Structures are given as structure tokens and as C-alpha cells.
Amino acid sequence: MRLLKRLTMAGLLAGFGVGALADNPISAYHYLADPGAAADDTYFYVITDSDDPAASNANGYNIKALYGFRTKDMKNWTDFGIIYDARKVDGIGDIWASGIAVNPNDHRLYIVFPDGGGGGIGLIGADSIAGPWTNPVSGNKKLINNWGGGLADCDGIGWCFDPAIFFDDDGQGYFTFGGGESNSRPAANNNNNIFNIYKLNKDMKGFDVGSKTQLKIGGPKAMEASYIHKYKGNYYLSYSTADLRIAYGMSKNPMGPYEYKGIFMGNPNINGQNINANNNNHHGIAEFKGHWYVAYHDRRIANGYDGLEKIPADDGKANPVPAFHRSVSVDEFFYNGDGTMKELTFTKEGPKQIENFDPYDWYPALTSSKQKGIRSRSNWTPGKVAEHLLLPLSTKESWIRVSGVDFGTAATGFVVQAASAADGNKIEIHSGSATGTLAGTCTLKNTGNKNTFAENSCEVTGLKGIVDEIFLVFKGSQDSTMAIKAWGFEGSGTTPPEPQKPYGEKAVTLPAKIEAEHYDIPGVGRGGDVDSYSDNEKANQGDAKFREDQGVDIVEGGTGMAIGYTASGEWLEYTVEVPEDGDYAIKASASTGMESASFCFLADGKAIGDTITVPQTGEDWSVYKEFEGGKAKLTKGTHVIRLVITGDNVNVDWFSLGEVSEVGLKPAVKFQANASRVYRVYSVSGKLLGTVELVGKKAAEALQSAGFNKGVYMLKSVDGHKTFMTSVAR
Template sequence: MFKKLSVLAITFVLLLGCLPMLSAQAAGNATAKQPGNSNPLMDHKLGADPFALTYNGRVYIYMSSDAYVYNSNGTVKDNDFSALNKINVISSADMVNWTDHGAIPVAGANNVNGSAGIAKWASLSWAPSAAVKKINGQDKFFLYFANGASGIGVLTANSPIGPWSDPLGKALVTGSTPGMSGVTWLFDPAVLVDDDGSGYLYAGGGIPNTSDPASIASPKTARVLRLGADMTSIVGSASTIDAPYMFEDSGIHKYGGKYYYSYCFNFSGTHPAAYPAGEIGYMVSNSPMGPFTYTGHFLKNPYTFFGVGGNNHHAVFNFNNQWYVVYHAQTVAKAVLGDGKGYRSPHINKLVHNSNGTIQEVQGDMAGIAQIANLNPYTRVEAETIGWNAGITTERTQAAGGPVSNMNVTNINNGDWVAVGNADFGSSGASSFKANVASATGGGKIEIRLDSATGPLVGTLNVPNTGGAQSWQEVQTTVSNAAGVHRLYLVFTGSGSGNLFNFDYWQFSTGGDGGTTPPPVSKVEAEDMTLSGTYAGKITSPFSGVALYGNDDAAAFNQYYAYGTHNFSVRGASNNSSTARVDLLIGGVNVGSFNFSGTTPSVQTLTNVAHATGNQEVKLVVTTDNGSWDAYVDYIEWSQ
């Protein structure tokens, strides 16, 4: 991420854009993410410097925050980075429909986020990265960010969307940290948790002397630091990564037992063909601490793909056994303003490793990734889960329930809509639809349409005046002819001016009672499963089930799934006071974990788990956790 305004004139205008709240577009028209395309990931907001974390069947994208900055005459001016004090989060189980989790108010100095600012010492939050690690039997999440170009901070949470806290009350890494001397810009952190649980942090950038060809070619401003077991401390001294033509944007991933450090080339001076300016290059090592050997490049400057350039920022990640790269480009701003002006949006395309370990050139485009799993419309879906939209924005909500920092859709005008891709209504179809809504005006209607904003109308929901914009009421209506797999469009209509109503969540039902009938539940007793491993066996206490004693023990069965999303529950216990972890594998893919603390049986649940369809092996595998391997399993059950 580029932060030095003094070099804005170098070849490209290097800009830091992030997630602004956009004003409503013309009713009925998508902005930049056209129906059928997956890029940009969203267009009701922007987002820069994206980093991906995969967890329990979802991809979480963390981005620097931003808002359009205006001239005195009301026109949008070039991004001046004045709102870079939050981190925005979206997530998806299918790579098309993204849930907006809002903004994390990171910076707390100078009251920039009011009393909500978390890191009271920081005035900025740039280029986040995130990691998860099990500590004391519980998954802990770590969010690293740059306080401008002067240091790296860290926040912690018990879930990937918070709530977050500042465990140190100060920066984790500064210029005085051993080994950090000589780093021009101390920013752009990237984090890796290795297979053995060890953590590593990569950061740095800049050119010590832009008039010196040697300094341009070998700036030596990238660093790698070993993190402590708590992920919030530094062990020893940082090591220098001698990355040729290094500018910014540290990235790290592990593939085939090798460590791949990737970064953005600088724009200064004359570059040999092997180091093209403004592109993403990479180095490879046998160790996370290096030394790294330069190998090649794999992501061109966004200008090549989209006709609008600026800087380049990326992260490589694996999801469901496929490699991807998330990066930013000024596509939404170009569509809105006719010129990027430094405001950018997240995109994802596939990344391929060759058999010799090199990386193929990524092909950026607006098509992006095809939807990898159908959406289940028979579970609660947040209204801010959006594949495509026209006209709306999102905001923090006061509605009860929902995820941490729950959002609602707002700025709803006549003709606006939101849509999701590939909702699977099944062969019998839906019979009712309910939504949680709030309105301080005359309300309006939600037209339920299939395949397009003008497609077949299968139901209409009347939204009343509920007594306030945050006074929530669940309303419902009947639905007909909604069967099979379709894009679902919720089209908003009404005669009032301004915001017709706010929208929190929606859900379809196959029952005739407006959605009060619970979905059917399927159940398999553990003692009826096929056991494998050294010590696995059946038990009669504390229940009739199985005991899985070692980390190769498993209980499995085969199941046909017509739908790609379910809620899974397992009843189990540990054999002692410690925590026992049981992983759920479907078709060989780990889709989540159940953690049982103590000997008293309990039911643990994973919701909205995306998985492969068709005939699949379902396996429960015990995992070593805090020295305790032994888990008792009673049954597994699942529902839509």
C-alpha cells in the first residue's frame, strides 16, 4: 500500500483506496459488479489492500477503510487517505454472495473513531492481515494493521468478526524493534501460522534513496519476524528479505513445503524485464525466515486488466483446495466517477502453481470465480449478504440477533434491489417468505423475483410502518412457483421519497406456517458409523456412542447431499477436564470443528456450512488438542 505522497508522480499515481459508503446509484442499475460476474466482490462499497482468512467454510476479506473525499464544491477529489482509521470485513461461503460485516473502528488516538476506537495509541489503520491459532483450547483471531508507515499493531478476538480488543495498548513492531532499522516504510503486514503453530510476520517497504539505482534495485526494506506463541509478541531479531525492486505489499503463503514471499515491485528507475514495475513478484525459501530466492512474477498491474492503474496490493490464499489471489483495482470508482481517483475495490481470480513450484501469471477479469456452492434460502440470510445490487447501502443495525456488528440494508428507494446467486429452492419449492424490516415512513413492498430484477414474480411482501427506522418487525407472505436453483432478486418498491424502509434478514420456508416449521433434521448415531484408527471403539457411557482415542481415529459414513449448505450438530464430550476437538470432513475437506470441554456431554453446532453435493463421505476425526486426544461422540445431525 502506497503511503509516500512525495513519489506520487512516479509512472503511476499510487493511491490507497478502501471502503467508502457510496451514495445511491440510479435505481435499477448495478454499478460495476454486473449480474453473472463475481468481480469486484462488491460495489456498494470500496475496499483496498485486501487480505484473506479462511475459517470454517468461509472466506473473510479484511480491507483498509476509506470514504470519498470531496472538494468544497461537492465533487469527489483524488483520494487523500483521510479516513484510513478502520478495517472493513466481508465474508462468503461461495465466492459470489458476500456478507458485509461493517467496519472495525481500529484507531483510537485523537478521538478519530470517537469512544469506539480500539487501539487508543494508533491514529491510522492500513493494510490489515489476519490469522487464527488455537491457544489454550480455543480458536483465537489476530488482526495486524499498520499505523501509517510507522509501526504494526495487533488486535485480538474470539471470532473472525470480533468483537476486537487491543491486548498490548501499544504497537507490536516499531522502528526500535530489533532488526527493523533501515526499513523506510514500516507497514503492510502479512502473517503466516505454520503447520506447527509457529507464527511469522512480514512487513516493510520503501526505497531508501530513489535517485540511487542500487537502492532501487536492492532496497533491503522487507523484514520477517518470528512471533511468540501468543501471536502478540516478537521473538528475537527481524531478518532482512533482500527482495529485488521491493516497494510494498508483503504477502506470504506456503505451498508444497515451500514458503512464498510475494510483494509489489517499485516504479522508480529502469527495470530489467524480470522485475516489471508495479507488478507482483515472488521469492521462495525452505524456511519461513528465509533466505528467499527470487523466482518470478504472477500478477500484473491492474491497468493491464481494467484500464485503470495505481498501485498493486494482493494476498494469496487457499479455499476448498483451490488457490486464489485477492487484489484491488479501481473498477467501482471508474464506473461511478469515470476515473478511479485512487479509490479501489477487491477482486479475486484463480492462482495456479506449476508442477515445478513456479506460479502461472494470473488473469484478472470481471468474471471472477464461478459460484462454488449453492445458497440455502431456507436458513436465515442476512440482507447484507449480496451478490449484486442497485442503489442500496448498508449501516450498523440495532436489530436483535445476527452476527457481531450486525448490519442492515438501507437507503432503499423505489426500484432498488439486492440479489444473491444460485439459491437452491429444491424440487418441491418454497411456500412462504419472511423478512425483518423497519420503517419510519409509509414502508413499501419487497417483490420476490427469480433470475433478474424483472424476472418471474413469485411473491410480494408488504412492509408496514413499524414505528421507527430501527423498530424491527418480522413480516411474511406466501410464495408460489419458487423451485429449483435461481438467482434471487428482492426488488424494493414504494411511493414515498427517501429511505422507504430498512432490511435486516430474510428466510424462505417450505411449510405453510410462514416459516415457523423447523427444517427437517437428519441424524446418524456414532455407533452406526464405520470406525477407523488404532484405538477407536464403541462405548456405553456417558452415552451409547464411540470413543476416538488418537489423532488417527475416525468415525465415518456415506451420505448423499442434494444441497450444498447445512447446519451440523454433534453431541459429544471429552474424557477429562481438557478440551477435545473433533474435525468434520465432508468429501475429504475439513469444513469445521467441534470442541468439547469436560466430561459432561454437550451439543456443538456449526451453522451454514458449505460443502460438496452428491454422494460424500462424512467423517468425524479426533484432533490432538492441548494434550488431550480422547473424544466421545454420541451422534451427528444436520438440517437445512
């Protein structure tokens, strides 16, 4: 389940929820790499460099420009094309992996970029991701220069590149850079000293040279890509390792020292299949609307992973070398209860869409959630916003898709700004699929060439309310005879989301005992007030056959049913009615087969009572015990109570607020010890690993005897009467 809300505590629960899903990579029509990420209150931003100039048989990188993307909903991305081009800027060479951040002092975007493969670090700023981008540093200098001309030198760092930029809550800015190794700056296991950090001046015209700090960190041998972000008072230094993973450390100070904590990202793979040609990686991290996301690169287009169209290289040749033809993807990630980072799960789908798409705005042509049979072109000039065009391969299957579109009352028309060098070029608007229901057709005016643009409009029908997928399908008798600049729909009205509702349609009046499986009914639409639970697994692994259309894992046990297969950060919500102000005692019934697990409660986003720690109640989760959770100070009125899992693998049967009579409660479900002998063994992700027979041994002992390694496993009896989780300690 993956229904996340603006007050999300990052983590896992059991099952996945319903909702539109994005597609990785974010752009499937050219080769991009080395992303940086940032966000403000309106947009999530990604910048990339580009492998587009690299020949099909390239044996090295050919990187000349930065591209810019933004999204409001983490599903539909606007590609602004080239936002900065080293080929047209005096004084810099190639432009490689860069960092981006939003400055809270002046609300502008800033990018730190490397001058080629080690020539220094530059700084540019702009009011919009589209630009124009200019250098704010006094004297138009670089920040760092390996060969003179900057405010400081590279301080002995082997590779003077891969910068990142970070602004703290108080507005203080920082930038980092570094990579490789040298005689004076080593990179080795548990001895990495290849990154520097400096404080930026508030006016962004330079930095405090005297603030120089060498960022030393343990962990695996570092290679490049230092990155700093902050979460709940902790600072995180992440970096690319020599063995092609992303490691990290934590500190209470942005300038360190950082204590190594672990691996945040493995080399990108899905279901055991590497999607990165087992090659290098780079990452950018940012929080947006209560969620945490990481942008990274992989090689899934060049590898043709999952049926993706392999885009030819810049020289037109097919099947380019994957190592030097990368693509950029985005996934959501989570934290553990102690602030450490959970290892990222790479997905085909990408993040969930977090709000509806408004079709009644005016959008750059390359605004989409997925694409096929298109190319793009940027016309970039220093000091100007680039003109970025969509170029359809219109004799083939050629379209862009927009997802989660809220047409409200109804759309009446479609308008597109386009150039057409041929008669008969047209854009069809379909819903559902590229060949789905036809809503309208716009025939483009022949403008005589691809540099002269005209506005075209047509009527559309049948587009109202929230439509999951809209396809703009390009049709023509010749490729490369049209160029699309911008588009939008005409109409009025939006569809308000339907908020979550109490289970049974009526809020529970306190004092009351609430069954954990009776969480609120999810609302309809997208936004912060429609989700009643959060989980990052789609599969409903529960065996209770209750609310199976939703993602929460509900298992048999306790007084009948309980929530199970939980992980830190996941939550469920319950609407309650408080009759009068007062202190309401918290009690809950729970079980765990682990050494300990825990959960807590929030009321309208604020903590209430105490965190309930559950020690092992029995190896197979079937033994439930009652636990006290302190008192909740609640005011008269309607409130939303959130149950938050803070320690993995706890089953919660029920909780109560206030003193509640036990009369009429269902008896606990009792399992017969020998009712089931043969069990199927699954990983926590639901993959069948084999079977085991439990006769005369505890589950963990039987698994270990059968050759299962250390880890957590789910066991289901072959007769279907019993399911539980257990762990092998060694």
C-alpha cells in the first residue's frame, strides 16, 4: 500500500494502496545522467547533465549541458530542455554532475556545477528552473578553480568536481565537492578524506574561504558525489562508493564530523536484475510535501529494460553502449525510527501521484508522465530561456501521456502551439490508452517550416471528472515535419477530492475500544486528506479475507483480526468523536515474534500518550498481550487518531481510548499446535522461497536446519489455516 499523507512518517506498513503510479525513467526520449534534486512549496526539481552527444560506440563521457525538470505531482514532469550549455559559455569546458537547491533567503534556485572533469566549481542562479541562469559571484569568477581564477583552489582533492549545494533551516548555505584520491587526500575503506565543505555568503556573491572543512568519513572506499541533506535535526552526508553504491553518514552539524551508518542505495536493480549495467551512480535527495525522494541514474533505456524503447545515440546508431548512455529515475524513500535511512527500493513505477493534474493551464509541450516515439530539441542562448520543442516521429507510434487529469465539469476544447511543414499533421486526444476513446482531433495548420508557429484548436468531448490517463497522439505521413511548443485544455471547474470517512460511516464516540482493522475508509482523488493509511507494499499479505480491496495486511489473530506485517513509519487513521475535554487512557493489544517492536499514536498530527514498546510475546506472533500507553489529552469534538508503527514487525489487534468494558468482546483465536505441519516460506517481499516442516522444532530452528540464512521470513501453512512471521538469528 502506498497511500501517503502530508504528515507522513516515512516507512513501511503491510500491503499497497490504490493510486496512479509514475513511470521510470522520467524521460524516455534522450539520455540523461547525474541528477541533482531540490524542492520548494510548489515544485520538485531535478537537474541532469546529458549523454546525448555521446556516439553509439563511445568509450568515454561526452557531457556538455544541463537539463531542467519540475513536477507538482511526482507523476507528470515538465522537461525544460537545456538550461545551461557549456559549449556557449566562455571560460568553462564540459559540464558534469551538478547540484541544485532553493535558497530560503531570496527564494531563488542555485546550481553548483563542475568545470569539466576537474577544472573547478562554478555557481549560477535563476528565478525559475527554465532560467535564464547567471553567475552571481563577484567578478564573474568561479567558486573553486584548479588552475587559477577562482576564489579558492581544490585543496589537494584528486577530482575537483561533483559539487552539491545545501541550505539549512536558518538560511545558511553550504557547498561541497570532491572525488578520486591523491597523496594528500586518501580514499580507502574506513578512511575517506576526499570531500570539502564551505559556507556560502548570504548575498551569494562568494563564500567564506576560511570556513573550509575537510569532510572525513569512514565506510566503504569513497569515489565521488558528496551530497548533504537534513532530516529531523540530523545531517546526512551521502556519497558514491568505489564499488558503485551510495553510502552515508550522520552528524548533528552540517560541517561534520560524520559517523558512517550504512548503504543507502545499492547498484540499481529490480527483482535481482541490474538495470545500471553494473556501473557508476549519482543521486540527489529532497523532501516535497511531506515525502522524501531520491533522483538517480541508471541504464534502463540503453538496456531496453522492461520493454523500453532503446533510443539511438546522437549519431543515429541503435544499441548504444549502456555505460555512456544513462537515464534518470526517481523513487520515494523512507527513514527508520532512529533516523537512519532505509535502503532504497528501485521501482519501475516511481512515486505515487500526490495531486491531480490541472489541464486548464498552459504547459510546455514536453509535460508528460510517459512518452513513446518522440524526440526533443533545445535552442539555447546565454541570457535567455531556451525554446524546447517536442518532435514527433509521427509515422510510428508517437505519443505523450498525462496522468491523473482533473477535468472537473468538462473540457470543451484543446489548444496547441505548433509548427508544421506538411499538410495533414494532426494530434488526436485519447483517454485510457493511445488507441482508447477518441475525445477530439486537432489538425495542424501548415506553417511552411518547423520554425514558424501557429495556434491550433479543436473541440473535445467526453472529458470530465478525473481521468486516469490522457494521450496526445501524433499522426502524420512523414517524420520530423512538426514541432510542438505548448498546449492546454479549455473548460471549467475542478473535481474536489472526497475526504476519508470513518469505518461504518460514523465516527467512534469515546471512550471506546477500536479494532485496528477498522481504520477509516480512504477518500477519492489525490491530496493530503484522502488517505487513511500508508504502506509501501502493494500486495495484501493478510490471511483474514477482510477489506481485501485495500492495501493493509489484516491477519487472523487476537480477538479475531489484527493488522500485521508492519514496518517502521507506516500508519493507519481512525476518526473519533470526543464528548468532552479530558485525559483518555490509552491501552492496546499487540504481539510480536521479534525481540521488540513499537508503535505510538497521534491526534490531528500531534503526539499523544507514550510510545508502546512490545517485547517478544511469542515466536509466531499468535500470543497477544495488553500494554498501557499513557494518557491522551483530548478536547471536545471530532479528531483523527493516527496509529504509527515505530518499530518493525508488530501485530496490533485493538486499542482503546478511555476505560472500556470488556463485556461482549470476541474470544481470542486459538491455534492448535499440530493443526499445520508443512509451511510455505516467503521473503518479506512475498517471494516464495521453499517449504519447511515444523515438527518438534521451533520455526526459527526448522528454518535454520533447512538452510535458510539470517533474516525475517513469512510462513503460511499449506492448508491455509495459519500465517506468521519469524526470524533466523544467524
